[in-house]
Amino acid sequence: MEAVLPTQPCLGLGSFDRSTxxxxxxxxxxxxxxxxxxxxxxxxxxxxxxxxxxxxxxxxxxxxxxxxxxxxxxxxxxxxxxxxxxxxxxxxxxxxxxxxxxxxxxxxxxxxxxxxxxxxxxxxxxxxxxxxxxxxxxxxxxxxxxxxxxxxxxxxxxxxxxxxxxxxxGWDDLAALMFTSGSTGTPRGVMVTHGNIIANTESVIEYLRLTAQDRIMTVLPFHYCFGTSLLHTHLRVGGTLVIDRRFMFPEKVLQRMVETECTGFAGVPSHFQILLRRSGLAKMRFPHLRYVQQAGGHLAPTFIRELRKALPTSAVFVMYGQTEATARLAYLPPEMLDQKLGSIGKAIPGVQLEVVDESGRPVAPGGQIGEIVARGENIALGYWRAEEESAATFRAGALHTGDLATVDEEGFIYIVDRAKDFIKCGGKRTSCRRLEEAMLECPDLLEAAVVGIPDEVLGEAVKAFVVHRDKKADGLETRFAAFCRERLPINWIPKEIVVLESLPKNSAGKVVKSSLRRLCGGN
Incomplete structure (x- = not known):
């Protein structure tokens, strides 16, 4: 049976004055x-x-x-x-x-x-x-x-x-050129219209149920599409953005969340990893915190479990999106988090998502891998002055995300990895994301990232970059190597391990793999 992911109920966007x-x-x-x-x-x-x-x-x-x-x-x-x-x-x-x-x-x-x-x-x-x-x-x-x-x-x-x-x-006019991080190459300007932003804002407000009483702790930069989305949604409902640029001192941010009675917090994986393993989050109480939003990359299940335990009365929204989709494409309802751990959920209201094979047909549920393709009024016009790249990514009114995924019998999507983020070890393609997820089960780690390096026998081998949770690197390489030998398949065991004080990140807090590859002397 082919799995076509259902489109969420369309928003009443037709009621908007298109000159707004x-x-x-x-x-x-x-x-x-x-x-x-x-x-x-x-x-x-x-x-x-x-x-x-x-x-x-x-x-x-x-x-x-x-x-x-x-x-x-x-x-x-x-x-x-x-x-x-x-x-x-x-x-x-x-x-x-x-x-x-x-x-x-x-x-x-x-x-x-x-x-x-x-x-x-x-x-x-x-x-x-x-x-x-x-x-x-x-x-x-x-x-x-x-x-x-x-x-x-x-x-x-x-x-x-x-x-x-x-x-x-108005609606069809350009509002912004959102330049991507350039983590994999030359920065590209995504052409976002007034209508793209209005459509995506309405969708997010609907599933987060935002109101004028909401107050979001804002540590994400506004120049990043996730941060801009927080600005759009909270201004639209008449809420408040509590701006704090001191995340290098997480305890101060947490204390201010309590003092200002924040109802929401949003972050990328690195924010939550730091809060969970380098702050007193689990010892504090946040009586007004209604929900947290996590997007901007994959947060390993071990951290999601820790987050649920640390914030037992707050709803945890796992979300997925791209700059090319204005911000948001999918979310996992908090009540499904235990049952569907590891999933990005389903399409947000007003968006259609499919996972398709190379011929463009929806994949069969259960394990067949395909690419996530999105349609909706939030999909950007293309890349600024980059016709070839635009034609490759924005085809027939749809966004081809470059993210590979599977779909289960109920239509929930599970991302396998970026199409380009695999290591071919011994002729077998291995997802960097799955490797990193398995490595982060090591209790000593705060962060982990892997890249492929040349290997005469296997073609490619794994090189791991790791960060200690307590900034105490003594003996970490030895303990982590032992963990890998005990817990990981043989072809997943890193050939090389590098201990860093922190992983290189862009201004939005996302890991920059190209910087790690340069450390290896690769492309």
Whole structure:
């Protein structure tokens, strides 16, 4: 029997005015006195966000911004990032969010690729990147958040013409170019529209059941699609984002979650691994924490079990997505976590997922491996100025994810690995993901990642990079090697083991395999 995964009930997106601007969708109808952002320094209301972003949009139009102009956004999470992003949308521009610590050569590449004319940047970032001087740049020092708190400083206001009508940008227009991490090669700009974001936001709100009472602890950067999704969903429902950039001190973040009565937390696997094995999470109580969201990669079952034990009264949502799908594609309902441990669940509302073979036919349930293919209004238009790559990934209105998976009899999806993340050992393809999952059963480990290295006999052998949970590396290599010999199949046992203080990660906290391969001297 062929397994076709059911499409979740379609959202009532037809009721949306297709000319709706994303900023108006996010901020419209909110209580102006309600707190939208809670930073370490201050609280900012919906009224302040609305007025400042509107005035900044007017300023941009006054100085020559045209519909579709690209604007680079370089900032840490905070009021400036959000106000600049909303202003960019309201001015009909295309936002290009980037990590503020981006290497200069990557910034040069993105600026050239996008023909950016404008930039929003923190003052310290401007000093670090002289290249920005060639762009019309707005800095955080030009946004006043003291005294009246709702206007642009005199320097910026003098250049603005009040009440200018910004170019109308709606459903089918580009809202952002979300550049992928570049962990496997040259960064690519994913073309995301206002409609893509609205569709995905509505889906996530529906299955997480978000309301104005929700308050999310935000440690994910807004320039990353998972972080941006948190911003979109919570602004849309009138909730609050508690912004904290101190995750290198996890105890402080946990304490602030308690103090601010957060109802939600979201992170990638590395966040949860650190919280579970390098913090006092299990000893603390979070009476207001309704749920946690995990996405951005695979969290090994051993950590999910630990998380359930540490947070027995909080729902755990395991989710799956891609930047090319705006953010989210699938989720596993918390009540199915024990029964379907290891699964990414099923499609979110409004999305259709299939696992297909090489000929495009749905795979049989039970064990046949195929590629996950997605359809929905959240699927991006393609890659910016990359026609060949776009044609290979976005085909016939569907996103070919590159993720290999199986489907069980009930339609739940289980990812095997990325199509390119296998080691061919002794003629047999072995999933790096399965290897890492098995290795993380070792109680001494915080993190593990594997890559293939040349081997004269096997073709490829396993090289493991591991991190000790307590930063005590003495004897770890010997203990881990013994664990592998005892617990792993012979072809999975690492030929080489390297102990690191931490695995290399991008600004979103995701492991960068290409950096590990460079440590091996490989491609």
């Amino acid at each position: 601007n994303l900023a108006d969708y996010l901020l419209g109808g909110k209580d102006p006195m309600s707190v939208a952002l809670l930073t370490l320094e201050s609280a900012f209301t919906y009224g302040e966000l609305d007025l400042v972003s509107t005035q900044l949009a007017d300023h941009l139009v006054a100085v020559g911004a045209q519909k579709g102009d690209r604007a680079i956004l370089l900032s840490e999470n905070g009021f400036f990032w959000v106000a600049a992003y909303l202003a960019c949308l309201r001015a009909g521009m295309v936002c290009v969010p980037l990590p503020p610590n981006i290497p200069e050569k990557d910034l040069a590449f993105v600026a050239q690729q996008t023909d950016a004319r404008f930039a929003f940047a923190q003052t310290r970032v401007v000093r670090a990147f002289p290249r920005l001087s060639s762009l019309t740049t707005v800095t955080d020092s030009e946004l006043s958040v003291s005294s009246c708190r709702t206007s642009i400083t005199s320097q910026a206001s003098a250049r603005a013409v009040p009440g200018l009508r910004a170019p109308v940008a």
